[in-house]
Amino acid sequence: MGEKTDVWQGTLALMVLKTIETLGPLHGYGIARRIEQTSGNLLSLNYGTLYPALLKLEQEGAIASEWGVSDNNRKAKFYRLTRAGRKQLAKEAQDWAQATEILARFLSPTEDPA
Amino acid sequence: MKRLRAWGWRLAGLFTNNRRERELADEIESHLQMHIDDNLRSGMTPEQARRNAILKLGGIESTKEAYRDGSTIPFLENLLQDVRYAVRQLRKNPGFTCTAIFMLALGICASVAIFAFVDAALIKPLPYPDPTRLVGVTERSAMFPRANLSYPDYLDWKRFNKVFNSLDVYAGTGYMLSTPAGTEVVPGERVSAGFFRTLGITPVLGRSFYSGEDLPGAPNTLMLSYDTWQKRYGGSKDVIGQTVRLSGVPYGIAGVLPRDFQFAPRGRAEFWTVFHASGECDLRRSCHDLDGIARLKDGVSVQTALADMTSIAQQLEKQYPGSNRGQSANVLPLSETIIGNIRPILLVLLGGAGLLLLIACVNVASLLLVRAESRTREMAVRTALGASRTRLIRQFVTEGVVLVTSGSVLGLIAAKWAMQLLVTLIPVDMMTRMPYLHGLGLNIRVLTFACAISLLAAVLFSVTPALRLSLSEMRVGLTEGSRGSAGNTWRRLGSKLVVLELAVAMVLLVGAGLLGQSLYRLLRVDLGFQPDYLAKVEVAAVGPRYAKDEQTVTLGRQIVSRVSTLPGVKSVGITSLLPVNFNGNTDWIRFVGRPYNGEHNEVNQRDVSAGYLTTLRAKLLRGRYFTDAEDTSKPKVVIINQALARKYFPGADPIGKQFGNDDLSPKSIKTIVGIVDDIKEGPLDSDIWPAVYYPFNQSPDSSFSLVVRTSQVPQSVLPALTGAVHQIDPGVGTYGEATISGNINDSPSAYLHRSSAWLVGGFAALALLLSLVGLYGVVAYSVSQRTREIGVRMALGAERGAVYRLILKEAGWLAIFGIILGVVSSLTAATLMQKLLFGVRSWDVPTLIAVAALLSISALLASYIPARRAASVNPVQALRAE
Numbered sequence: 002m003g004e005k006t007d008v009w010q011g012t013l014a015l016m017v018l019k020t021i022e023t024l025g026p027l028h029g030y031g032i033a034r035r036i037e038q039t040s041g042n043l044l045s046l047n048y049g050t051l052y053p054a055l056l057k058l059e060q061e062g063a064i065a066s067e068w069g070v071s072d073n074n075r076k077a078k079f080y081r082l083t084r085a086g087r088k089q090l091a092k093e094a095q096d097w098a099q100a101t102e103i104l105a106r107f108l109s110p111t112e113d114p115a
Numbered sequence: 116m117k118r119l120r121a122w123g124w125r126l127a128g129l130f131t132n133n134r135r136e137r138e139l140a141d142e143i144e145s146h147l148q149m150h151i152d153d154n155l156r157s158g159m160t161p162e163q164a165r166r167n168a169i170l171k172l173g174g175i176e177s178t179k180e181a182y183r184d185g186s187t188i189p190f191l192e193n194l195l196q197d198v199r200y201a202v203r204q205l206r207k208n209p210g211f212t213c214t215a216i217f218m219l220a221l222g223i224c225a226s227v228a229i230f231a232f233v234d235a236a237l238i239k240p241l242p243y244p245d246p247t248r249l250v251g252v253t254e255r256s257a258m259f260p261r262a263n264l265s266y267p268d269y270l271d272w273k274r275f276n277k278v279f280n281s282l283d284v285y286a287g288t289g290y291m292l293s294t295p296a297g298t299e300v301v302p303g304e305r306v307s308a309g310f311f312r313t314l315g316i317t318p319v320l321g322r323s324f325y326s327g328e329d330l331p332g333a334p335n336t337l338m339l340s341y342d343t344w345q346k347r348y349g350g351s352k353d354v355i356g357q358t359v360r361l362s363g364v365p366y367g368i369a370g371v372l373p374r375d376f377q378f379a380p381r382g383r384a385e386f387w388t389v390f391h392a393s394g395e396c397d398l399r400r401s402c403h404d405l406d407g408i409a410r411l412k413d414g415v416s417v418q419t420a421l422a423d424m425t426s427i428a429q430q431l432e433k434q435y436p437g438s439n440r441g442q443s444a445n446v447l448p449l450s451e452t453i454i455g456n457i458r459p460i461l462l463v464l465l466g467g468a469g470l471l472l473l474i475a476c477v478n479v480a481s482l483l484l485v486r487a488e489s490r491t492r493e494m495a496v497r498t499a500l501g502a503s504r505t506r507l508i509r510q511f512v513t514e515g516v517v518l519v520t521s522g523s524v525l526g527l528i529a530a531k532w533a534m535q536l537l538v539t540l541i542p543v544d545m546m547t548r549m550p551y552l553h554g555l556g557l558n559i560r561v562l563t564f565a566c567a568i569s570l571l572a573a574v575l576f577s578v579t580p581a582l583r584l585s586l587s588e589m590r591v592g593l594t595e596g597s598r599g600s601a602g603n604t605w606r607r608l609g610s611k612l613v614v615l616e617l618a619v620a621m622v623l624l625v626g627a628g629l630l631g632q633s634l635y636r637l638l639r640v641d642l643g644f645q646p647d648y649l650a651k652v653e654v655a656a657v658g659p660r661y662a663k664d665e666q667t668v669t670l671g672r673q674i675v676s677r678v679s680t681l682p683g684v685k686s687v688g689i690t691s692l693l694p695v696n697f698n699g700n701t702d703w704i705r706f707v708g709r710p711y712n713g714e715h716n717e718v719n720q721r722d723v724s725a726g727y728l729t730t731l732r733a734k735l736l737r738g739r740y741f742t743d744a745e746d747t748s749k750p751k752v753v754i755i756n757q758a759l760a761r762k763y764f765p766g767a768d769p770i771g772k773q774f775g776n777d778d779l780s781p782k783s784i785k786t787i788v789g790i791v792d793d794i795k796e797g798p799l800d801s802d803i804w805p806a807v808y809y810p811f812n813q814s815p816d817s818s819f820s821l822v823v824r825t826s827q828v829p830q831s832v833l834p835a836l837t838g839a840v841h842q843i844d845p846g847v848g849t850y851g852e853a854t855i856s857g858n859i860n861d862s863p864s865a866y867l868h869r870s871s872a873w874l875v876g877g878f879a880a881l882a883l884l885l886s887l888v889g890l891y892g893v894v895a896y897s898v899s900q901r902t903r904e905i906g907v908r909m910a911l912g913a914e915r916g917a918v919y920r921l922i923l924k925e926a927g928w929l930a931i932f933g934i935i936l937g938v939v940s941s942l943t944a945a946t947l948m949q950k951l952l953f954g955v956r957s958w959d960v961p962t963l964i965a966v967a968a969l970l971s972i973s974a975l976l977a978s979y980i981p982a983r984r985a986a987s988v989n990p991v992q993a994l995r996a997e
Contacts, residue, residue: 029142030149048146048171049178052139053185060121060185073152077145078138 013054015097018063018090021082026069028077029055055080063089125186139182143175197513204514211486212518215479218885219522219572222475224529225878226468226568231534231561233461235551236454238560242377242551244315245410250417251452252282252407252424255445258701258717258804261452262442263403266392268431269307272407272444275427278420279409283310284390286405287381289655289818290361291848294347297841300655300848303361304384311338311387313410314378320344321355321370329390336389337366341374343385361386363658379453380406382547401438401703401777408449421446437777440713454551456863459950460871466944467626467878470619474882476572477619478889479518480579481612485896487511487580508581515576523569530565531557540870542861610929613893616886617933618940620879621970625941627879628962629952630872636954637868642859643794644694644731648685649855650829651693652836655818655848667815668746673843675724675743678823681835685824688727691720691816695859698797698804706763707773707784715777718759719796719806722814728754728791730824738770738789746812754789759805785809798864800953822855829854871951883970886933887977894926895981905985906993918986926978933974934967941966 013036020035021027027035032055033048040046058064063086071077082090147168154164172178205212240246252272254262264272264284273282283306290303308329317323318338328336337359339348348354358365366388378384396402411420424444432439447455494507534555538546546552557565654674661667671689679687692700702720705711725743728735736757745752753774760769769790775783793803811819821840825832833852840849859865898905905918945957955962 028145028149030146034153047173048150049173049181052142052178053181056182056185057121060124061118062120071145071149073149075145075148075152076141077149078142 012097013050014058014063015090015093017051017054017058017080018082018086019094021064021080022087022090026067026079026081028069028071028079030077031071032080058086061089062086126191135186136179136183139179139186143172143178147172147175194513197510198517200510201514201517205517208486211482214888215482215518216522216525218475218478219519220525220529221881221885222472223523223526223565223568223572224533225881226465226472227527227530227557227561227565228533228537229461229464229468229874230564231530231555231557232537232552233465234558234560234564235555236461236549237458239551239554241450241453242375246450247448248411249314249449250409250411250420251445251447251449252279252409252420253445254403254428255443256441256715256717259699261445261447264405264407265400265403265438266397266405267400268428268439268442269405269407271431272424272427275430276409276420276423278412278415278423280412281309281313282407282409283307283313284405284407285310285378285381286390287384289848289850290386290388291363291655291657291846292359292361293846298846298848300653300850301361301385302381302383303386303388304378304381305388305390307390310408311372313408316373316376318370319373320352321368323370324389331392333389333391335364335366335391336369337361338369338387339371340385340387341372341376344371347385359386361388377550377553379548379550382550399438400435409446417446417448436713441715457549457867459948460867463626463948463951464871464874466947467623467875470623471878471882471885472568474616474619474885474889476575477612477616478885478892479572480575481609481889481892483515483576483580484609484612485892488896508577511580512573512577515580516573518576519569519573522572523565527557527565537870542866544861545863545866609893609896613886613889613929614932614936616889617930617970617974618936620882620886621934621937621966622941622944623875623879623882624966624969625937625962626944626948627872627876628966629945629948629955629957629959630868630875632955632959632962633951633953634868634872637799637865640795640799640954641793642695643792644733646695646856646859648825648829649731649822650825650832650836651820651822651851651853651855651858652833652840652849653818653820653851654840655850656844657817657848658846660844660846661817664747664815667817668812670844670847671724671811671815671819672743674821674840675726677843678821678836678839679726681823681832681839683825683827683832683835685826686726686730687724687824688730688822689724689811689819690727690822691722691811691819692796693820693822693855693858694731694794694796695799695855695862696796698801702807703777704774704807705777705779707775707779716763716805719804720809721796721806722809722811722816722819724811727811727822728808730822731794732824733794734792736790736792737768738787740789741810741812743812745810749813751783751785751813752788752810753785754791754808755787756791756793756803756806756808758793758803759807760790762805798862799859800864800868820851829856868951868953883973887973890926890929890974891977891980893929894922894978895984897925898922898981898985901985902988902993905988906990909988909990910994915986918988919982922982922985923975923978926974926982930971930974930978934970937970938963938967 016036016039017032020032020039024031024035029051030048033046033051037044037046055064055066059066059080062083064080065083066078066080069077069079147165150168150171151161151164154167155161159167169175241249243249251261252264254264254268256262266284269282269284276282285304285306288303288305289300292299292301306324308324308326311318311323312326319341321338324336324338327333339354344350344354354368355370357368359368360366366386369389372387392398396404409420411417421444424446428439428442428444432442497507498504538552538555541549541552656667656670661670675687675689678684698719700720701717703715704718705716723741725741725745728740738754741752741754755769763769764772769787772787773784774787775781775785791808794806795801795803796806797804821836823829823832823836833854837849837852840847905913905921908921909915909918941963942958945952945959949957
């Protein structure tokens with residue numbers, strides 16, 4: 002596991018949290034599909050990587066899981082956001098927005114103040 | 116916080132592996148199904164749909180793998196696997212495993228148990244605030260390095276010293292207490308007012324003594340020990356201010372001492388009364404009956420304090436030459452005065468236990484080495500299959516740790532049990548003087564010690580086989596396999612280990628031999644009397660009824676005449692102090708008609724009844740015994756012992772000579788009427804001092820010992836003895852019923868010698884056993900490795916006798932080296948324990964020869980079995996077997 006994956010996992014976690022917040026309790030497959038759709042298929046997500054991320058979030062207490070039945074009557078594990086997860090999401094979303102804003106300022110062509 | 120929580124999950128993951136695995140499989144299965152459903156809906160064929168779903172997932176197994184890594188801790192997971200493998204390996208070889216664990220447990224049990232004693236006695240600080248500032252202060256004379264203080268000296272020392280924050284004294288005593296069950300003699304202690312403040316003890320109830328409460332005219336007050344408060348007063352809070360009558364004198368209860376308060380020099384005291392100088396002795400400068408404790412001022416060392424006290428003592432010597440000549444001062448750390456006498460024994464025992472542990476470890480290490488040797492092939496195969504060197508070493512380390520852990524746990528359990536056993540073996544009387552042993556147990560220091568030695572053992576056991584695992588050899592391992600000459604490394608290293616073991620065993624055996632001889636000689640030391648068939652009881656006659664000497668004399672006569680009519684009693688005697696007790700209670704004598712330079716002639720003084728010496732069956736060498744009629748109305752007489760005659764009357768006849776006290780006051784002049792053979796008045800291992808025996812009727816004591824010679828087992832008369840005394844006066848206190856031989860057996864010197872002899876003997880026996888197992892192992896292994904060689908030799912015509920010689924020679928050399936090394940080391944070790952020896956020199960040749968012979972014969976026996984096996988090898992089979 003290098004730094005890349007860490008970063009990737011970080012953003013993946015954020016996406017997962019946001020997805021669950023938006024759609025409510027959801028199973029792993031649903032989360033994966035939703036992330037893919039939301040990214041406008043720009044993101045090629047290996048669904049398998051989602052499960053370690055979910056495990057990590059669950060270990061940290063951001064989400065909790067429960068077995069349930071999916072829309073088309075399949076048994077599936079549903080993940081829902083905990084209060085801690087909600088807090089984490091708000092904080093990370095804000096951090097992320099700040100980071101992108103800063104980066105955007107760097108990268109966008111601006112008039113030279115001089 | 117978040118991370119901590121995650122680690123918690125992961126840790127739990129180690130143990131919920133199976134359930135988690137199943138759940139994950141279910142989840143992935145449901146994921147795939149949903150994906151396949153979607154794919155089918157979008158028009159794929161069932162095969163395509165499944166294939167696409169799995170591809171998109173990125174492989175089922177790799178997903179599971181990634182998940183697993185996250186769900187537990189990979190390192191721990193591996194470790195658990197190693198442990199499981201190690202346990203399996205060890206279980207496969209139960210003989211080796213049990214032997215190794217048993218030996219380890221034995222070594223750890225012995226050393227931890229002994230260390231617990233060392234900790235309780237030598238390491239654990241005294242239970243007072245800032246205990247290193249506390250010192251024991253006493254006088255010092257030619258005969259006594261630590262002589263009691265006299266009260267007037269104490270007052271001067273207290274006034275003039277510049278080194279102590281406080282200086283206080285204590286003196287043991289007994290009090291008569293009237294209880295519903297009759298008069299009881301209870302142990303008490305007279306202490307000066309600042310005693311508890313000096314120690315830093317505050318009462319749990321009531322108050323400490325006021326300063327000045329020990330001055331003349333202040334009321335009599337006392338402190339209760341916690342146990343006494345509970346036992347005699349039911350723990351009632353109203354006791355403060357109540358009055359107790361001790362020996363007829365009323366005392367007000369000032370306070371109750373804390374439950375954990377202990378004062379080793381006087382363990383059992385129930386009543387701690389404030390010291391009021393009273394009676395003839397307290398006010399006389401030459402009567403020494405006190406012990407001092409003091410708290411050093413900040414920055415003052417023990418040496419400085421000693422120098423200051425010595426100079427004060429010198430001052431007093433000049434001022435009061437009559438009483439203080441030769442009386443110097445002694446200042447020692449308080450801990451030293453309490454545990455100084457048992458330190459050498461404990462250190463020797465710790466050394467013995469350590470050596471036993473060493474042998475056990477060496478033995479286990481050599482067993483591991485043999486195993487590593489026979490596993491060369493396994494390791495070679497594992498290497499060939501791609502196991503890294505570190506992984507293999509880790510395997511050895513894990514096995515070592517598993518062994519040590521099981522051994523340590525067993526050893527600790529056994530040690531706890533052994534400690535309790537050892538404590539119960541300590542005579543009650545001695546236990547009261549060793550209150551620090553009450554907290555004996557597996558405390559943090561003992562556990563740290565146990566962990567440290569376990570860690571060392573674990574390192575040793577991991578390193579030994581790992582050393583064996585050099586890379587080059589590993590490759591050889593495959594090709595060579597178990598062919599004949601393998602195991603050279605082992606033979607070289609293993610035989611060195613055996614030499615070490617034999618040497619250590621020899622040290623322990625010599626130590627045990629010397630201590631055993633000391634004990635033997637101690638118990639057979641010439642006592643100067645016959646201790647069997649003697650029973651005794653202590654009698655205390657204090658209070659207003661016995662205020663006058665004549666009253667005590669009358670009581671003594673009554674007791675003697677009544678007790679001698681008891682059935683089974685042959686004769687009766689009274690003495691102020693029983694033999695085999697201590698050298699002390701001395702008198703200073705000055706001979707009539709000889710020049711006197713003022714130096715004190717200090718001699719043991721015993722006040723004995725007319726029948727005492729005959730009851731003891733002491734040998735009268737010259738002159739006569741006392742008669743009962745010799746009381747204060749008759750001229751004063753004395754019987755001296757041979758040591759006194761030899762020292763002060765060399766080549767002259769002492770009978771008829773006279774001596775008195777320092778100023779030869781007419782009242783003190785006594786005539787020598789008899790010489791008795793030396794009676795051992797002091798401890799068994801002490802020297803004989805000059806002694807004087809005064810007639811009890813001319814020099815009575817308020818508390819004395821009644822001794823009777825019986826015609827049957829002495830225990831049987833004990834109840835009747837007490838009964839007879841109480842028939843005369845129920846107000847007389849009695850205690851300490853015992854037989855004289857039992858008393859001698861339980862005396863501190865006998866106990867200390869016996870316990871050290873037995874313990875070191877036990878260690879030595881185990882060490883002998885272990886080292887023989889080690890030697891047997893080496894020789895047997897060497898034989899098994901040389902089977903082929905022996906087969907060749909025999910095929911070429913070697914006789915069976917020659918094969919025997921071959922093997923026995925190998926073992927013989929090891930034994931010889933071991934014994935030589937052992938002789939050298941045991942001489943060193945024996946010199947170190949010189950202090951514990953009695954009547955035997957540290958370089959006792961017979962002991963050395965006997966131990967060397969024992970070791971050689973045992974070594975021969977241990978190697979005979981494998982030699983026989985070697986000699987009975989069938990050459991054809993041996994050659995074909997490989």
